[in-house]
Amino acid sequence: RIELCSALSEGGLTPSIGMVRRVRAAVALPITVLVRPRAGDFLYTDDEMAIMVDDILACKKEGIEGFAIGVLTSAGQVDVERVSQLISAAQPAHLTFHRAFDMVASWPEALEAIISLQFSRVLTSGQHSSALEGAPNIAQYVTQAADRINIVPAGGVTEHNVARILNETLAPEFHCSAxxxxxxxxxxxxxxxxxxxxxxxxxxxxxxxxxxxxxxxxxxxxxxxxxxx
Amino acid sequence: RIELCSALSEGGLTPSIGMVRRVRAAVALPITVLVRPRAGDFLYTDDEMAIMVDDILACKKEGIEGFAIGVLTSAGQVDVERVSQLISAAQPAHLTFHRAFDMVASWPEALEAIISLQFSRVLTSGQHSSALEGAPNIAQYVTQAADRINIVPAGGVTEHNVARILNETLAPEFHCSAxxxxxxxxxxxxxxxxxxxxxxxxxxxxxxxxxxxxxxxxxxxxxxxxxxx
Amino acid sequence: RIELCSALSEGGLTPSIGMVRRVRAAVALPITVLVRPRAGDFLYTDDEMAIMVDDILACKKEGIEGFAIGVLTSAGQVDVERVSQLISAAQPAHLTFHRAFDMVASWPEALEAIISLQFSRVLTSGQHSSALEGAPNIAQYVTQAADRINIVPAGGVTEHNVARILNETLAPEFHCSAxxxxxxxxxxxxxxxxxxxxxxxxxxxxxxxxxxxxxxxxxxxxxxxxxxx
Amino acid sequence: RIELCSALSEGGLTPSIGMVRRVRAAVALPITVLVRPRAGDFLYTDDEMAIMVDDILACKKEGIEGFAIGVLTSAGQVDVERVSQLISAAQPAHLTFHRAFDMVASWPEALEAIISLQFSRVLTSGQHSSALEGAPNIAQYVTQAADRINIVPAGGVTEHNVARILNETLAPEFHCSAxxxxxxxxxxxxxxxxxxxxxxxxxxxxxxxxxxxxxxxxxxxxxxxxxxx
Incomplete structure (x- = not known):
C-alpha cells in the first residue's frame, strides 16, 4: 500500500494530478491519496471543502481507490457533516482518517465518530509529535478500537523503532515515509x-x-x- | 495577474487540480500556474518530465493560460530540449521562466536561451536569496534584456522594499506573495x-x-x- | 543537582562567569557546569583546549564542584590525553562526560575509557537524537557499566516519557531541561x-x-x- | 575592532571568561564584549542585571575596554536607570548600544537617550531583520545623530551588499560577522x-x-x- 502526497516538510499536501496519474500508471499496489489543501489546522472553509471534493473526484477518474482525509470543528471534534461530504465524493473508495486525529480534543469520542463513518484506518502518532513518543496513547486507541478499525502508528517510524512501536501499541500495521x-x-x-x-x-x-x-x-x-x- | 502554487515554504510546488479549478472559477484575472513537482534542484527525471507535461495539460483543460516552468542541465544551463517539451504541452499559453533562473551557471547565456524560447518573463532574485539582495544583478539582467523579455524581481518583495527594488533594477513589474x-x-x-x-x-x-x-x-x-x- | 549552561538551542555552551557566580550564590544544590566553547563537533584546537582549561579554573574559584566535559579524536574515540588535561584542571571536582559520548565510533571502547578516567556519570541519548529513541542502546550501556559509572539518559526527557525511559534502560537517574x-x-x-x-x-x-x-x-x-x- | 560573543545562532550571548581571556591574549585590536545573558527580549530581571554587572567586572579585569549592552522597559523605551547601572560597572570602557535598539517603540526618543548616556555607537539593522532591508531607516538615524554618535549598520552585512548599505545610509562604519x-x-x-x-x-x-x-x-x-x- 502506498500513500501519495506532496510537500512532506509541511506534513503532506494533496499531490498534483500529474503526480497521481504517473504513480497510478507505475505501480500495481493500492494507492491512498492524501487530500489536504494546505498546511496548518483542519478547520476548512467552504472553498477549501470544494477544492477537496474536486481533488477526490479527479483522483477517482485516475483509478485511485483510497483517500486519507480529515476535517475538524473549531472545538476539536471530528466534523461529521463535512467529513460525510468528502466521503460521498470518495465512494466507494477505502477511507483513512489522517493525523487530524492527533489534533482532536477528546480521542475516545473522535474514534467512535470515525468508526461510525466507516473508515478503515486512522493514522496517528498518539497525540504526540512521533509515534514512539505517543505509543502508550496509541495502545489505548488499539484497545478501544477492538478490531473495528485499524489504528496505524505514523510519524517518525524508523527501522530502529518500528518493533518497539508495534510491541508497545499492539497495532497491526504501521505507516512510514522510508x-x-x-x-x-x-x-x-x-x-x-x-x-x-x-x-x-x-x-x-x-x-x-x-x-x-x-x-x-x-x-x-x-x-x-x-x-x- | 495571479501565480498559483502550493507549499510556499518549499519555494512553491504544483497545486492540486481542485485548487486550480476553484481559483479559476473565482477570479477573472489571468492565472499562471507554477509547475514544479518537488522541492530541490531543477534537474528532472523522465518521470518528473511526464508529470509536468500531464499537469500542464490538465491545467489547460481548466482554462489556465499561463505557466511558470524551468528545467536545467546538471551543468547549470537551461535545458533547451526539455523546456521545449514543456512548451509544446503548454502552447499557446504565456510562459514564465521561474526562479530556476537563479540557479544557472551563466546568466547571460541562460537569458538568451530563455528569450529564444519565447518566454514572456523571468522571475528572479538576482542569484541571491531575496530580490533586494540581488537587485544590482537584476539591474544587469534588465539592461541585457532590452525589452525583449520582462525581468520580474521575485523573492522577499515587501511594501517596504518594493520601491527601492524597482528603482535599483528598473524592472517594469514585480512578483510578491503578499x-x-x-x-x-x-x-x-x-x-x-x-x-x-x-x-x-x-x-x-x-x-x-x-x-x-x-x-x-x-x-x-x-x-x-x-x-x- | 543542577547542570548550568547557556545557549540550549545550540545543544548547550559554557555559561558566562556572571551566570555561574549568581547561580552559585542562589542555590545550595551541587552544580555541574557544562564546558563546551562552541557548537558543532568535539574535536578541539589547542586554543579551544586553553579556553576550556581557563573556564574550569575560573568556575572552581566560584565554588563549582562539578564539570561536564568531553573531547574526541577525529576518528571518534575519547581523546584520553586531552580529556586528562581538562581533568587535571578540574580536580577534585566530580566529572560528567557529556553527550560527546553519543558521537563516538565505538561505544564499548569509549565507555571503558571514560570509566578508566574516573568519571562519575555519562550523559547519553543512546546515539540517537533523543533518549527515548536511543533507549535500547542505553540499556546496553547500563549493562556494560555494571555500576562502575552512572549512565544518565539525556535529551528529550519529559514527564510523559521518563517512566518508559527508566524502565527500558534500567538507568538509575535522568537528565532533563524541564x-x-x-x-x-x-x-x-x-x-x-x-x-x-x-x-x-x-x-x-x-x-x-x-x-x-x-x-x-x-x-x-x-x-x-x-x-x- | 572585534566584537566577541558566543551563540551567534541565538543573536549572540555573553562569551565565557576563558574565551574572553584567550582572545584578549591573542589580539592587539580593541575588543568589545557583548553582554547579553540569554536570547529573547531585553527586559531583564534583577538577577539578570546582577549577572551582567558581574560579567562586565570580570571582563574589565581581563583588560576588556569596550562593552555592547542594552536594556529596555516593557514599553519599549531605553531603560535609562538600568543601563546606567551597567555603565557604572563598565566605566571607563567604550560603550556600544547593541541591537536592542531595533526593538524600541520610538527610535528618535531612544537615540537621544542613548546619546545622553554617552554611548560611542549603536548597532542597528534599521528595525528590520537585516541592515540592507532597514537601510532607509538607518539613513534617518544617521541624519538625526549628526555626528553625536556612530550609527553602525549590523545584521546580514556581506561583501555583496556593504557598499550599497554604506551609500544608502551614509554610515561611517559597519559591523559584520564575516x-x-x-x-x-x-x-x-x-x-x-x-x-x-x-x-x-x-x-x-x-x-x-x-x-x-x-x-x-x-x-x-x-x-x-x-x-x-
Whole structure:
C-alpha cells in the first residue's frame, strides 16, 4: 500500500494530478491519496471543502481507490457533516482518517465518530509529535478500537523503532515515509540562493525521498517481526 | 495577474487540480500556474518530465493560460530540449521562466536561451536569496534584456522594499506573495503535536496567506510609484 | 543537582562567569557546569583546549564542584590525553562526560575509557537524537557499566516519557531541561525584527526556561517511580 | 575592532571568561564584549542585571575596554536607570548600544537617550531583520545623530551588499560577522544524532566561523570604498 502526497516538510499536501496519474500508471499496489489543501489546522472553509471534493473526484477518474482525509470543528471534534461530504465524493473508495486525529480534543469520542463513518484506518502518532513518543496513547486507541478499525502508528517510524512501536501499541500495521536524503545530480551549485524557508543552505542540493534501501530495510524488519509472533 | 502554487515554504510546488479549478472559477484575472513537482534542484527525471507535461495539460483543460516552468542541465544551463517539451504541452499559453533562473551557471547565456524560447518573463532574485539582495544583478539582467523579455524581481518583495527594488533594477513589474500570518480559527489547540518540520510549535495554529490588507498595501505603493514616474 | 549552561538551542555552551557566580550564590544544590566553547563537533584546537582549561579554573574559584566535559579524536574515540588535561584542571571536582559520548565510533571502547578516567556519570541519548529513541542502546550501556559509572539518559526527557525511559534502560537517574515556553514581559513588540536564526517570528517574544511547574511535575513523576519500585 | 560573543545562532550571548581571556591574549585590536545573558527580549530581571554587572567586572579585569549592552522597559523605551547601572560597572570602557535598539517603540526618543548616556555607537539593522532591508531607516538615524554618535549598520552585512548599505545610509562604519561555513575535522560522523535544534543533520559536522577569506574580502571592499570617496 502506498500513500501519495506532496510537500512532506509541511506534513503532506494533496499531490498534483500529474503526480497521481504517473504513480497510478507505475505501480500495481493500492494507492491512498492524501487530500489536504494546505498546511496548518483542519478547520476548512467552504472553498477549501470544494477544492477537496474536486481533488477526490479527479483522483477517482485516475483509478485511485483510497483517500486519507480529515476535517475538524473549531472545538476539536471530528466534523461529521463535512467529513460525510468528502466521503460521498470518495465512494466507494477505502477511507483513512489522517493525523487530524492527533489534533482532536477528546480521542475516545473522535474514534467512535470515525468508526461510525466507516473508515478503515486512522493514522496517528498518539497525540504526540512521533509515534514512539505517543505509543502508550496509541495502545489505548488499539484497545478501544477492538478490531473495528485499524489504528496505524505514523510519524517518525524508523527501522530502529518500528518493533518497539508495534510491541508497545499492539497495532497491526504501521505507516512510514522510508525517507532517505539523496544528493542532487547537479554538478553546478549556486550556494548563495535559498528557495525554501530552510535554515541550512544544503537543502537546495539534496532532498528526501523514499529510498529502495530503506524500503528493503523496513521489509526485512517487518518479516522478522512477523516470523517472531 | 495571479501565480498559483502550493507549499510556499518549499519555494512553491504544483497545486492540486481542485485548487486550480476553484481559483479559476473565482477570479477573472489571468492565472499562471507554477509547475514544479518537488522541492530541490531543477534537474528532472523522465518521470518528473511526464508529470509536468500531464499537469500542464490538465491545467489547460481548466482554462489556465499561463505557466511558470524551468528545467536545467546538471551543468547549470537551461535545458533547451526539455523546456521545449514543456512548451509544446503548454502552447499557446504565456510562459514564465521561474526562479530556476537563479540557479544557472551563466546568466547571460541562460537569458538568451530563455528569450529564444519565447518566454514572456523571468522571475528572479538576482542569484541571491531575496530580490533586494540581488537587485544590482537584476539591474544587469534588465539592461541585457532590452525589452525583449520582462525581468520580474521575485523573492522577499515587501511594501517596504518594493520601491527601492524597482528603482535599483528598473524592472517594469514585480512578483510578491503578499503573505501575512493569520491565526487559526480553532478554539481547541493541541500544542504537543507538530505536523510539519517546523522549529516552533506555533506553526500548527497559524498560517501564512495572501491577505487583503497586504494586497491593498502593495497596490497603494504601486500606485504611488506609478504616479511619481 | 543542577547542570548550568547557556545557549540550549545550540545543544548547550559554557555559561558566562556572571551566570555561574549568581547561580552559585542562589542555590545550595551541587552544580555541574557544562564546558563546551562552541557548537558543532568535539574535536578541539589547542586554543579551544586553553579556553576550556581557563573556564574550569575560573568556575572552581566560584565554588563549582562539578564539570561536564568531553573531547574526541577525529576518528571518534575519547581523546584520553586531552580529556586528562581538562581533568587535571578540574580536580577534585566530580566529572560528567557529556553527550560527546553519543558521537563516538565505538561505544564499548569509549565507555571503558571514560570509566578508566574516573568519571562519575555519562550523559547519553543512546546515539540517537533523543533518549527515548536511543533507549535500547542505553540499556546496553547500563549493562556494560555494571555500576562502575552512572549512565544518565539525556535529551528529550519529559514527564510523559521518563517512566518508559527508566524502565527500558534500567538507568538509575535522568537528565532533563524541564523547559517550558514563557511569554515575554514586553508590552511593546516589534515583529519585523528577528535577532536569532529562528524560522518563526514568535521567538523574539517568548523563551524557553526551566519552569517551576515542570520541575514539580518531574518531581512528582520521580516520586511515583521510586515508590513503585 | 572585534566584537566577541558566543551563540551567534541565538543573536549572540555573553562569551565565557576563558574565551574572553584567550582572545584578549591573542589580539592587539580593541575588543568589545557583548553582554547579553540569554536570547529573547531585553527586559531583564534583577538577577539578570546582577549577572551582567558581574560579567562586565570580570571582563574589565581581563583588560576588556569596550562593552555592547542594552536594556529596555516593557514599553519599549531605553531603560535609562538600568543601563546606567551597567555603565557604572563598565566605566571607563567604550560603550556600544547593541541591537536592542531595533526593538524600541520610538527610535528618535531612544537615540537621544542613548546619546545622553554617552554611548560611542549603536548597532542597528534599521528595525528590520537585516541592515540592507532597514537601510532607509538607518539613513534617518544617521541624519538625526549628526555626528553625536556612530550609527553602525549590523545584521546580514556581506561583501555583496556593504557598499550599497554604506551609500544608502551614509554610515561611517559597519559591523559584520564575516562568517563562513567550515567543515568539521572529524573523519567519523554519527549522522543519527542532532545536538542542536537544527532542522538539517549537517549542522553537527560543519560550523560557521569568521574566516580569513571573508575578512580579507571585507577589507578589500572597504579599501575600495575608502579610495573612491
Amino acid at each position: 525517507r532517505g536524503t539523496i544528493a542532487s545530480g547537479m554538478s553546478f551549485h549556486n550556494t548563495r540562493v535559498h528557495m525554501s524557508a530552510a535554515v541550512y543552505p544544503i537543502a537546495e542540493y539534496s532532498r528526501q525521498v523514499a529510498t529502495q534501501e530503506r524500503v528493503t530495510s523496513f521489509r526485512l524488519t517487518a518479516n522478522q517481526l512477523n516470523s517472531s509472533q | 503573505r501575512g500570518t493569520i491565526a487559526s480559527g480553532m478554539s481547541f489547540h493541541n500544542t504537543r503535536v507538530h505536523m510539519s518540520a517546523a522549529v516552533y510549535p506555533i506553526a500548527e495554529y497559524s498560517r501564512q496567506v495572501a491577505t487583503q490588507e497586504r494586497v491593498t498595501s502593495f497596490r497603494l505603493t504601486a500606485n504611488q510609484l506609478n504616479s511619481s514616474q | 523547559r517550558g515556553t514563557i511569554a515575554s514581559g514586553m508590552s511593546f513588540h516589534n515583529t519585523r525584527v528577528h535577532m536569532s536564526a529562528a524560522v518563526y517570528p514568535i521567538a523574539e517574544y517568548s523563551r524557553q526556561v526551566a519552569t517551576q511547574e515542570r520541575v514539580t511535575s518531574f518531581r512528582l513523576t520521580a516520586n511515583q517511580l521510586n515508590s513503585s519500585q | 562568517r563562513g561555513t567550515i567543515a568539521s575535522g572529524m573523519s567519523f560522523h554519527n549522522t543519527r544524532v542532532h545536538m542542536s535544534a537544527a532542522v538539517y543533520p549537517i549542522a553537527e559536522y560543519s560550523r560557521q566561523v569568521a574566516t580569513q577569506e571573508r575578512v580579507t574580502s571585507f577589507r578589500l571592499t572597504a579599501n575600495q570604498l575608502n579610495s573612491s570617496q
